[in-house]
Amino acid sequence: MTADATKTAGTPAIICENVGKWFGDFAALRGVSCTIEHGEVVVVIGPSGSGKSTFIRCINHLENHQQGRIVVDGIELTNDLRNIDAIRREVGMVFQQFNLFPHLTVLGNITLAPIWVRNQTRTQAEETAMSLLERVGIPEQANKYPGQLSGGQQQRVAIARALAMNPKIMLFDEPTSALDPEMIKEVLDVIKELARSDMTTIVVSHEMGFAREVADRVMFFDYGSIVEEGTPEHFFTNPQNERTKLFLSQIL
Amino acid sequence: MVTPPDPPPPPKASQHARPPFWRNEVILKWVVQVAFLTAFVWLFWIVVTQATANLRATGISFSWDFLREPPGIKLSEGFNTDPATSLEALAAGMVNMLRITWSGIIVATLLGTLIGVSRLSSNWIVSRIANGYIEFFRNIPLLVQIFFWQAIIISAFPDLTAERAGAGWIIPSPKGIAIPWLIPQAGRWQYMALIIAGAVIARLVYRRRIDLQESEGRETHAMAWGVSVLVLFLAAGWFIHPVMGVLGWLFSALAWTMGAAPVLVFQILLAAAAIWAAFHYIKGYLDRRRTPAGMAKMTDEDYFRLSLVGVVGLAAALLFISGTGDTLLSHVLGRTPFFNMNWGLEPLFDFLASRFDFSGGSPLRFTRPEVVVPTRFAQYSQEVGKAFSPGYLSIWTGVTLYTTAFIAELVRAGIMAVPKGQSEASQALGMRRGRRMRLVVLPQAFRIILPPLGSQYLNLAKNTSLGIAVAYAEIVQVGQTIFNQTGQALAVFLIWMGFFAAVSLILSAVVNYYNRKMKLVER
Numbered sequence: 001m002t003a004d005a006t007k008t009a010g011t012p013a014i015i016c017e018n019v020g021k022w023f024g025d026f027a028a029l030r031g032v033s034c035t036i037e038h039g040e041v042v043v044v045i046g047p048s049g050s051g052k053s054t055f056i057r058c059i060n061h062l063e064n065h066q067q068g069r070i071v072v073d074g075i076e077l078t079n080d081l082r083n084i085d086a087i088r089r090e091v092g093m094v095f096q097q098f099n100l101f102p103h104l105t106v107l108g109n110i111t112l113a114p115i116w117v118r119n120q121t122r123t124q125a126e127e128t129a130m131s132l133l134e135r136v137g138i139p140e141q142a143n144k145y146p147g148q149l150s151g152g153q154q155q156r157v158a159i160a161r162a163l164a165m166n167p168k169i170m171l172f173d174e175p176t177s178a179l180d181p182e183m184i185k186e187v188l189d190v191i192k193e194l195a196r197s198d199m200t201t202i203v204v205s206h207e208m209g210f211a212r213e214v215a216d217r218v219m220f221f222d223y224g225s226i227v228e229e230g231t232p233e234h235f236f237t238n239p240q241n242e243r244t245k246l247f248l249s250q251i252l
Numbered sequence: 253m254v255t256p257p258d259p260p261p262p263p264k265a266s267q268h269a270r271p272p273f274w275r276n277e278v279i280l281k282w283v284v285q286v287a288f289l290t291a292f293v294w295l296f297w298i299v300v301t302q303a304t305a306n307l308r309a310t311g312i313s314f315s316w317d318f319l320r321e322p323p324g325i326k327l328s329e330g331f332n333t334d335p336a337t338s339l340e341a342l343a344a345g346m347v348n349m350l351r352i353t354w355s356g357i358i359v360a361t362l363l364g365t366l367i368g369v370s371r372l373s374s375n376w377i378v379s380r381i382a383n384g385y386i387e388f389f390r391n392i393p394l395l396v397q398i399f400f401w402q403a404i405i406i407s408a409f410p411d412l413t414a415e416r417a418g419a420g421w422i423i424p425s426p427k428g429i430a431i432p433w434l435i436p437q438a439g440r441w442q443y444m445a446l447i448i449a450g451a452v453i454a455r456l457v458y459r460r461r462i463d464l465q466e467s468e469g470r471e472t473h474a475m476a477w478g479v480s481v482l483v484l485f486l487a488a489g490w491f492i493h494p495v496m497g498v499l500g501w502l503f504s505a506l507a508w509t510m511g512a513a514p515v516l517v518f519q520i521l522l523a524a525a526a527i528w529a530a531f532h533y534i535k536g537y538l539d540r541r542r543t544p545a546g547m548a549k550m551t552d553e554d555y556f557r558l559s560l561v562g563v564v565g566l567a568a569a570l571l572f573i574s575g576t577g578d579t580l581l582s583h584v585l586g587r588t589p590f591f592n593m594n595w596g597l598e599p600l601f602d603f604l605a606s607r608f609d610f611s612g613g614s615p616l617r618f619t620r621p622e623v624v625v626p627t628r629f630a631q632y633s634q635e636v637g638k639a640f641s642p643g644y645l646s647i648w649t650g651v652t653l654y655t656t657a658f659i660a661e662l663v664r665a666g667i668m669a670v671p672k673g674q675s676e677a678s679q680a681l682g683m684r685r686g687r688r689m690r691l692v693v694l695p696q697a698f699r700i701i702l703p704p705l706g707s708q709y710l711n712l713a714k715n716t717s718l719g720i721a722v723a724y725a726e727i728v729q730v731g732q733t734i735f736n737q738t739g740q741a742l743a744v745f746l747i748w749m750g751f752f753a754a755v756s757l758i759l760s761a762v763v764n765y766y767n768r769k770m771k772l773v774e775r
Binding site: 060062081085088089091092093095097099100101102103112113115116117119121122123158161162165 | 466467468470471671673674676677678679680681682683684687691692695696699
């Protein structure tokens, strides 16, 4: 499950050039440009409404960017369905509200896409699912329904579900924001373990301690653009931008 | 994470000191249950005896005798247009009502789903048309719509005159619309039995292929396999259906057994069935609470229910075995009942036996409708094609299109009620629109739609009683004619209510069954 084997030589994992997105008249993204290398762990922070979520949702085309270019692992994101499918095969996503399928068991949730999209055999998909459940620490919940699990367990199932498609890049959209405090740690531990395993990871999060610990790079969003970015070291101890300073002073 | 084991629940009796009985919640609950049941039975008894007395005072004594007397009416359509008794007339009315209900439900469901999905379409024209349909049909009273369809049929089509004599494809006129039809021939029962067998086998094959797909992970074309098996049976059955004639032997053997067996056998069987049903219910109920913790969770309602089932089961068994079933019934009817304790099973099997007779030939014959002029007046041929009366057409179109509008809104609501995140999560997993709908959105939407969908089916079934407005010979129209002639209003009302309640209960039982199957597991 390491990303080394699947690295595409030379091309960065994600290239964004001047990406713009509007909801009606409201500009959610105003020309975002960045390059993310393979194996890099990026934590995106910023006040709410600053475009962080919209940014990562554009990367797997849950939102349609209206300006600029997004290239994921050498594939440009256009309206071509084939490209969109190809990129979604590379990119896994975990949502704030888990979005597990309530009518399927944990095992059913994890094996659904491998069976129907990847045409894996059920036995094969279930084997993978069980090993992923081991990895996120809840193999004993395999035959329960999402409604029977705690929030933290649900989010860990959601992570296993995304990993079952064997993605090269993982997107986490505020994975701990809907969780009770005592469950945040169990989910963050799983993400940390994943980040250390060389998976390209982008996490939108408000967990500053987490950002400081695992991020290779921190991006600060405000009003739809990247205001400041850098290593956690630089970002938390020596921020340059006034808005960053203000934000950090309010939350730290 | 290790959780400590649950402490055992306390024994029931020792929970508290025993309060005086008038403050004892347990005893009070029982008292209320029994009092309520007694009051209910007593009230029912009063209403029935009072109504009977009132009727007797007006000179009409309540009786079911009219059911066996000639109705003095002919039905405009149905499987029995010239009934010998009122009972037969009412039965024909019931069948006419069911004809509208079942086909109406199927068409309204399909059309409603289509329009509901169209309403959500991103195609502007499609969604506007669907919206217009819904607003038009649900904002006009159903009765007005039914009269509207009747007016269209009566006024918009050319008269059926002698000049139009001869065959055609679709022949509309103020007398209705005739269309080509498959007329069943002698072998149709054999063919039908073969098709049912084919459907069962096709379903088995389908399941088998699905299992194979899941266990081996390759495309197994399950649907194509299932459909092919069914088509094979449809096609081959056309020629080989006489083989099913062997069923005739089976049915005549059954009929003979029914006829030969003494009534006592049926009494014993019925009594045994009653006891078995009660026993099975109680046992199942207790089995689900076998653990000590489960037993402790038994509430007084549970005990009350179990005792009630036990008592009713025993009473029924006693009634059957002592033969008082017969005498009690004859007491109510004021005469010996016109059906025997073997419930007319012998005639039923005799009937079936006569239908499975190895006869060959095509089970169905395709015919075109024809206008004939037997006397001075032209009419649709009764032998070929199928003619729908204006009454049938207007009531069918009315209730179906009306219910369709409501079902369309339900379907739309159901799909919209599935959180957007579900669709996004499946998109993020790389599922395309079709798979997303089939595997994720629709299973959840269906669960939301099902309970209100059941109510719409009930509405459709009950709205067929508006057939009386356009002289469609359904149960209400037939019943009203009969009680106008006999004065037995109460009896007819009871039959109406019993019939509609039975249809509605069967419909909701089916819907509830699926509802339970679809229910989500929650914490």
